[in-house]
Amino acid sequence: MSAQREMKEKNPWHTPVTIIITVIGVIAIVALVTVAVVQNRPLPQKYKYGIVLDAGSSHTALYIYEWPAEKDNNTGRVEQKHSCKVDGPGISSYASAPLKAGQSLRECMQKAEKWVPSKRHHETPLYLGATAGMRLLNMVDSVASEDVFQAVKEALQKFPFSYQGARILSGQEEGAFGWVTVNYLDERLKQGLETTGALDLGGASTQISFVSDNYDGSESPNNSVNFRLYGNDYNLYTHSFLCYGKDQAHRLKLAHQTQSGPNAVADPCSHPGYNATKKYSVLYDSPCVSDRKPQGAPATFHHTGTGNLQQCQEVVRNVFNFTDCKYSHCSFNGVFQPILQGGFGAFSAYYFVMDFLNLTDTTVPLEAVKEQLKAYCATPWDQIVQQHPKAKLKYLAEYCFSGTYILSLLTEGYNFTSVTYSDIKFIEKIKGSDAGWTLGYMLNLTNMIPAEAPDFPPLPHAGYVSIVTIIAVLIFILFLFSLRPLWPRCSKQQQIV
Numbered sequence: 001m002s003a004q005r006e007m008k009e010k011n012p013w014h015t016p017v018t019i020i021i022t023v024i025g026v027i028a029i030v031a032l033v034t035v036a037v038v039q040n041r042p043l044p045q046k047y048k049y050g051i052v053l054d055a056g057s058s059h060t061a062l063y064i065y066e067w068p069a070e071k072d073n074n075t076g077r078v079e080q081k082h083s084c085k086v087d088g089p090g091i092s093s094y095a096s097a098p099l100k101a102g103q104s105l106r107e108c109m110q111k112a113e114k115w116v117p118s119k120r121h122h123e124t125p126l127y128l129g130a131t132a133g134m135r136l137l138n139m140v141d142s143v144a145s146e147d148v149f150q151a152v153k154e155a156l157q158k159f160p161f162s163y164q165g166a167r168i169l170s171g172q173e174e175g176a177f178g179w180v181t182v183n184y185l186d187e188r189l190k191q192g193l194e195t196t197g198a199l200d201l202g203g204a205s206t207q208i209s210f211v212s213d214n215y216d217g218s219e220s221p222n223n224s225v226n227f228r229l230y231g232n233d234y235n236l237y238t239h240s241f242l243c244y245g246k247d248q249a250h251r252l253k254l255a256h257q258t259q260s261g262p263n264a265v266a267d268p269c270s271h272p273g274y275n276a277t278k279k280y281s282v283l284y285d286s287p288c289v290s291d292r293k294p295q296g297a298p299a300t301f302h303h304t305g306t307g308n309l310q311q312c313q314e315v316v317r318n319v320f321n322f323t324d325c326k327y328s329h330c331s332f333n334g335v336f337q338p339i340l341q342g343g344f345g346a347f348s349a350y351y352f353v354m355d356f357l358n359l360t361d362t363t364v365p366l367e368a369v370k371e372q373l374k375a376y377c378a379t380p381w382d383q384i385v386q387q388h389p390k391a392k393l394k395y396l397a398e399y400c401f402s403g404t405y406i407l408s409l410l411t412e413g414y415n416f417t418s419v420t421y422s423d424i425k426f427i428e429k430i431k432g433s434d435a436g437w438t439l440g441y442m443l444n445l446t447n448m449i450p451a452e453a454p455d456f457p458p459l460p461h462a463g464y465v466s467i468v469t470i471i472a473v474l475i476f477i478l479f480l481f482s483l484r485p486l487w488p489r490c491s492k493q494q495q496i497v
């Protein structure tokens with residue numbers, strides 16, 4: 001008994017100091033690992049939301065964006081969750097009944113109330129941006145434009161979101177934010193990759209935006225937009241052509257055609273057999289064409305189709321002015337444009353039209369694309385109607401013109417060649433989000449793209465926890481080894497026992 005006590009006393013493992021150190025060591029390591037795990041445990045994901053209404057010339061659409069609540073600044077993570085197309089025409093068409101513009105938005109706004117969790121309603125920013133339709137209305141009747149905005153504002157403020165205002169975007173903003181959207185969704189900005197140009201074709205205006213090594217903004221500074229995003233500087237060229245959206249360009253073309261004979265237009269851009277009576281008052285009800293109204297024109301004219309692509313191309317060419325250029329390079333109408341560079345995403349009506357015509361594949365040579373369009377334009381109207389029973393007649397009547405206009409705008413207007421045509425991609429969405437200016441607009445207004453690259457933790461969460469655990473275990477093993485000189489005595493004593 002006394003020998004046992006003596007051995008215990010001699011066994012350094014059994015000294016109070018060693019026991020205390022060991023216990024504290026184990027507790028410290030367990031505490032370290034626990035704190036690391038608890039502190040870095042991924043929290044249940046919470047989301048924030050933003051709503052943007054795109055009040056275009058032909059229609060309004062509502063987009064709901066969503067992003068993880070704790071990652072406002074880490075970007076690349078904002079996604080479109082829902083979209084809603086407002087029934088009826090664009091808000092600029094309600095100039096004579098502004099209240100209806102507000103009412104038209106109600107249905108989509110009610111859907112937005114359901115889609116955004118109610119506890120997030122009050123903090124969800126709501127923006128409305130109007131484009132070329134309201135630009136034109138504001139030009140001809142600024143009072144009517146104000147009335148429409150007032151009605152829209154009152155309607156939107158009735159909803160529980162954080163209303164941030166309704167306004168007209170400049171053409172420059174429209175082009176630049178479309179470019180931001182495309183490059184953000186492709187994660188080109190965050191990774192500092194070469195950017196993609198943006199081509200947007202609306203009903204009343206069209207935008208081209210791209211970065212070119214040959215453009216530093218000094219030639220035609222109005223076309224220059226500078227961004228610093230994620231630590232990179234971008235000098236963007238952008239231009240918006242008012243009246244060169246597809247609907248206004250159609251008016252420009254018809255207005256030109258009616259000059260030669262005001263009673264009837266035999267239109268090579270319409271299908272053979274197409275026949276409609278149209279009102280001059282409707283055709284000329286736009287500042288894009290109002291100054292071209294023929295003197296003493298009758299109330300109506302007959303619009304018939306002949307379906308001839310080559311002649312249609314000639315008529316379409318007339319809507320552009322290629323003669324004056326005071327810069328080193330121009331697109332059309334004397335507008336400066338640097339040399340095209342890189343890939344381009346073409347969206348909105350570019351996509352709707354080319355998708356309808358089955359012409360979105362730009363690896364198909366331009367000549368073959370034209371052959372296909374030629375056959376389409378020459379197809380009799382009754383056959384076209386039969387083949388597309390669900391399509392809106394207004395759209396259907398114009399796809400031959402629209403396809404021709406798009407090819408002419410791209411090649412003769414912007415100077416894409418049969419070689420660089422394949423640099424264009426006709427796109428509707430990128431990773432589930434619609435291509436368009438709305439996302440870029442919201443990212444900008446909510447400061448969600450930082451000027452400098454955000455600092456990311458060098459290790460992901462799981463890697464961090466694993467390394468802390470491994471180091472803690474190693475320290476513990478080293479600690480045990482540091483007591484090694486005591487081991488042999490200890491084991492000898494145990495053998496004696």
Ligand SMILES: Nc1ccn([C@@H]2O[C@H](COP(=O)(O)OP(=O)(O)OP(=O)(O)O)[C@@H](O)[C@H]2O)c(=O)n1
Pocket residue numbers: 055056057058059090131132133201202203204205206245246247348349352353395
């Ligand atoms: N399936 C569809 C849908 C739309 N369109 C046409 O595409 C154009 C509308 O394009 P959009 O990008 O929606 O124009 P808006 O935004 O309304 O106009 P803007 O940007 O000029 O204000 C209109 O001419 C419309 O007739 C079409 O041809 N086929």
Ligand SMILES: [Ca+2]
Pocket residue numbers: 056057131201202203348
């Ligand atoms: Ca648009």
